[in-house]
Amino acid sequence: MERIQHDITIIGTGIAGMRAAIAAAEKSKDLSIALISKTYPIRCHSVCAEGGINVALRADDSFEAHAWDTVKGSDFLADQDAVEFFVREIPKEILRLDNWGCPWSRSIDGKIAQRILGGHAVNRTVFAADRTGFHIVHTLYERSLRYPNIQKYNEFFVTSLIVENGEIKGLTAINLKNGELTLFKTKVVILATGGAGRIYAFTSCSHIVTGDGMALAYRAGVPLTDMEFIQFHPTGLVPAGGILISEACRGEGGYLLNKNGEKFMKRYAPDLMELAPRDIVSRAIMREILEGRGFEGEFGDYVLLDLTHLGENKIKERLPLIREASIKFAGIDPVSEPIPVRPTVHYTMGGVYARFGGLTQTPVKGLFAAGEVACISIHGANRLGGNALAECLVFGKVAGERAAEYAGRRSMPLNLKAAYLEEEKRLSLFGEGDESAYKIKKELNAAMERHFGVFREEKNMREGIKKIKELKDRYSKVSIEDKSKAFNTDLTFAIEVGYMLDLAEVVAIGALKRKESRGAHYRLDYPKRDDSNWLKHTLAYYTKGGPRFDYLPVTITKWEPVERKY
């Protein structure tokens, strides 16, 4: 039995996890901090974020305006006290990253430049070309090298959280290099494992975005919040499984066109047009396609994103990654040809319930969550472009600081051998059946696309739920072909599929129960928002037979819900 012990253990090394580690390390040199990743830190999914990060930085903007756009974008499901805190904390994060070496794009005078993304009233988005997430990740990783009390555990795959008497005690993880199950004893765990986009087939998410932290917490008794709200980013690259084509393309002036060459957004958001929030643009694209105004292609239906009028220089300077990806994956140079796009699963608005008392705190003592894995909630039913990176920085820092305070007051848990042995036994019995995890995953992806897409409806969803239950049943007889120790990705893949099945079920049943349309959750049978019955957060608790649901009121401070028009 491999045993490791740290005051604070962080799972996930994207922006939220690394920011949390740095915050905790800055709080105290004496705390030992473990940073666990199933990849290497810079291989995290945060590197895929492109367009930028929102901040009210200059005189033309205000915290109030940023908060209002966020709340309106959320379709009034965001908790307004959390949003108000959030917008105020971002400027320092942006400037700190500047001091830590982030290559922010600059205006002529050398100041940090800003552009516009959908649903914002002003140029609020700071960026580093269209590789914003990538550069923030690398800056944080590089900065993290300066703290000797941060120890990285690369390529460790977490299989369970150990919770006793409502308190976190440790976790188990497979050391991928040698296949050994390792026990981490700890006073605090911070979940920073990102979203669950891979439950769908057509997605901008990396292969690793399998909702591990959400499923781990859910199984350990922490409720998941608002999971039915899955964000479809309007512009996924069609020939490449939904690779992200940044909203910055539209922020820099790109148009969406249907097959008649029409700028169809005028029908859906006459004022903001292409810069309406993502839920609205995604629905508009799907509506065009369903009504026969999209293009048909060998990789599925699509509309066009036209950047050709922006000119070669602007595309090369502001959107180099988009150009590279379009050329490499679709054989299309956006300088001279429009890009084929359709909505792609991009972000999980819901997540681990993380405001039990304080922000980032879950109901389990010593268990915190930050970033996409968490639901605080600042995004409500629809996240605005540019608010996710900001969320990871702000709440990563909050979680790191709170974890440091908490760890300072606690003593190290004692014997966890029983929990370890139990997990070892569970894993040894796992995978002795004859069902293929790869087939189950493929069928799950197809079911989510078909039954829980941009447009939802009761009968169709009921069929989807039936399918998910069938897949869960088959999964109990899953087979692991690879019996070797080192880098057994056959085993870790099968575990991930188990995580995804649990989460898909919560998404599905939560969606069926919510009888209204709000933000990214749109029901053809209930096309209106229903504030009198549904202005509330969904909570899903794990039980053996499937999720149990409960609801929580939304915190409203300043802004009463009004009709959402753009």
Next chain:
Amino acid sequence: MVKEGKDVIFRIKRFDGEKSYWSDFVVPAQKGMTVLEGLFYIKATYDGSLSFRASCRMGICGSCAVKINDRPRLACETQILQLNSSKIKIEPLDNFKVLKDLVTEFEGFFAKHEAVKPYLIRKDESYAEPVELIQKPEELQVYYDFSFCIKCGACFSVCPAAATREDYLGPAAMAAAYRFNADSRDEGRYFRLATICSDGGVWRCHFAAECSEVCPKNIEPAKAIQKLRFQSAVYMINRAFKRW
């Protein structure tokens, strides 16, 4: 609609911890399908024990660099049909120890990156109330092209100096050092140059420039090394005269 395609044989070099061997698999390649998708197809269809790394599948996380038909490439960015061969040979990167199949040991590579102090060093390190630093677009351009190295290891795998000397820092670490030395916000150049001028440093480079040749992001580490050599020469003269 039917996609164009053809069957392609993937000939993959395997390693199970003890012995190496080759496995052949038939992949029904379609237009647009990448080598990485081919690997996933094999894993799901024929052999779940095949191990390889992958994450973003859009060329930015740096996980999936492998040798494809004798050249290091990102599997996710390489389209099968564009290779124009009926048989594709796939091997782990050279100059890295193989752990299993296509998975290689990267700890040493990252340790070398860390050794050059790849972070901004400033005299004032109090960031409680950070201030905006001014950097003109032309100052950004000086180092920006070196800042999007994805640490995939392709450069290191073809470097003749890395092949013969275990302590050689290698092209990616050098590019990182130059990226910070050339940043107008940085005040730590001399701390970095001490490492760069050390025995495993900049003078070991043979100038084969193969690193720049294979870099999937066109970073040109060889150019960074050339610029570092100039900085190093100045540094060593200054150090000799105790002027630093």
